[in-house]
Amino acid sequence: MEKVDILINARWVVPVEPDVRARDNWSVAISHGRIVDVQPTSKALERFDPDKILERPHHTLLPGLINAHTHAAMTLMRGLADDLPLMDWLQDHIWPAERRWVGPEMVADGTELAVAEMLRGGTTCFNDMYFFPEVAARTAARLGIRASIGMIVLDAPSAWAETAAEYLAKGLALRDEYKGHPLISTAFAPHAPYTVGDESLAKIRRLSDELEVPVHTHLHETDDEIRQSVEQSGDRPLARFARLGLLTPLLQAVHMTHIEDEELAGIVHSGMSVVHAPESNLKLASGACPVAQLLDSGVNVALGTDGAASNNDLDMLGEMRTAALLAKHQSGSPAAVSAGDVLRMATLNGAIAMGLREETGSLVAGKWADMICIDLARIPTQPVYDAVSQIVYAASRDQVTDTWVAGRHLLADGVLTGLDESDVIRRASDWQARIASY
Numbered sequence: 001m002e003k004v005d006i007l008i009n010a011r012w013v014v015p016v017e018p019d020v021r022a023r024d025n026w027s028v029a030i031s032h033g034r035i036v037d038v039q040p041t042s043k044a045l046e047r048f049d050p051d052k053i054l055e056r057p058h059h060t061l062l063p064g065l066i067n068a069h070t071h072a073a074m075t076l077m078r079g080l081a082d083d084l085p086l087m088d089w090l091q092d093h094i095w096p097a098e099r100r101w102v103g104p105e106m107v108a109d110g111t112e113l114a115v116a117e118m119l120r121g122g123t124t125c126f127n128d129m130y131f132f133p134e135v136a137a138r139t140a141a142r143l144g145i146r147a148s149i150g151m152i153v154l155d156a157p158s159a160w161a162e163t164a165a166e167y168l169a170k171g172l173a174l175r176d177e178y179k180g181h182p183l184i185s186t187a188f189a190p191h192a193p194y195t196v197g198d199e200s201l202a203k204i205r206r207l208s209d210e211l212e213v214p215v216h217t218h219l220h221e222t223d224d225e226i227r228q229s230v231e232q233s234g235d236r237p238l239a240r241f242a243r244l245g246l247l248t249p250l251l252q253a254v255h256m257t258h259i260e261d262e263e264l265a266g267i268v269h270s271g272m273s274v275v276h277a278p279e280s281n282l283k284l285a286s287g288a289c290p291v292a293q294l295l296d297s298g299v300n301v302a303l304g305t306d307g308a309a310s311n312n313d314l315d316m317l318g319e320m321r322t323a324a325l326l327a328k329h330q331s332g333s334p335a336a337v338s339a340g341d342v343l344r345m346a347t348l349n350g351a352i353a354m355g356l357r358e359e360t361g362s363l364v365a366g367k368w369a370d371m372i373c374i375d376l377a378r379i380p381t382q383p384v385y386d387a388v389s390q391i392v393y394a395a396s397r398d399q400v401t402d403t404w405v406a407g408r409h410l411l412a413d414g415v416l417t418g419l420d421e422s423d424v425i426r427r428a429s430d431w432q433a434r435i436a437s438y
């Protein structure tokens with residue numbers, strides 16, 4: 001018999017690859033943090049000699065959820081200013097609070113709060129963009145969650161850097177520090193078309209091509225953004241990105257709420273990924289990304305929550321449900337964007353967008369054991385006809401019982417193993433008192 005570290009026997013397993021169907025009574029074998037195999041429990045018990053067997057008799061085991069767009073430290077601004085027009089919200093509330101408070105301590109505490117929330121909610125990997133990314137990287141690595149850390153670039157100064165050149169230099173130093181790290185990868189993160197000029201974007205494009213590093217940016221978030229771009233440069237932001245050579249398979253364009261028919265062919269042809277953030281778009285009344293149309297055209301669409309100041313949670317189960325419902329409403333078809341489609345968006349498509357397809361995003365032999373269990377033997381998810389449908393349309397994140405990243409059991413039967421939750425809550429509360437007094 002073949003020795004493995006652990007065998008997890010679950011009522012259902014949804015491997016996502018080769019498809020998003022639930023398998024009855026399947027198991028996942030793990031050794032050295034990686035998946036050895038995924039197969040029916042009856043066969044796994046004959047083949048493997050595990051050091052440990054874990055029974056999850058009324059749970060679904062699936063790949064960990066991938067939050068493909070976050071500003072993790074903004075959890076500390078959750079609920080600071082709600083129900084306001086976008087520019088009032090930003091200019092009168094969020095930006096002043098950031099100018100006053102963003103620093104290493106705030107980013108450490110806010111990122112830790114975000115990681116605790118994400119691990120509890122079944123997220124094993126996030127794609128972050130914020131100031132002091134070296135602090136977010138250190139926090140994620142210490143807590144054991146997988147993350148792609150954005151090397152943020154703006155033309156405007158911040159507490160972290162003065163000039164675009166300084167942002168880039170600091171970002172590249174961070175990239176060097178984490179090269180080959182099992183959990184932390186990096187992406188260029190030019191904030192948005194309206195905060196980064198052509199010169200900086202051209203430099204990022206050259207570096208991205210040379211180093212084969214993804215580019216994570218906000219694009220076509222609102223009508224206003226597009227109108228101002230046309231006034232200033234004559235081009236819509238997508239056309240400007242195309243002119244600068246940025247539309248490549250390495251691009252992760254977040255939001256894309258406004259796409260014209262003639263733009264679609266360029267998006268498809270480029271191989272770029274789109275990251276859909278439906279709850280943030282709905283809350284800020286930004287519009288809605290035409291997800292059904294993009295998926296039908298073969299575009300890779302991932303899913304993200306955006307920061308907690310505009311959502312206000314990092315709940316990928318909730319985000320999946322919103323994405324499915326919104327797509328049906330928007331396209332006028334209840335058949336658009338199925339439960340399986342959104343689960344793929346929240347797992348494998350995120351990994352593809354982030355350049356992590358070989359590492360995570362599905363339960364396949366050789367990938368890291370980034371996975372979660374959801375207990376369906378609870379009142380809101382009974383009875384079970386279809387485990388995938390139940391997870392997307394009925395389950396809530398408090399039904400996530402277990403979270404593993406690279407085989408480490410970070411949420412074990414409902415308990416966070418690497419975090420002092422009461423301390424995280426106390427620090428969040430201290431920050432509320434400080435930030436509310438600005």
Ligand SMILES: [Zn+2]
Pocket residue numbers: 069070071218254306307
């Ligand atoms: Zn964002």
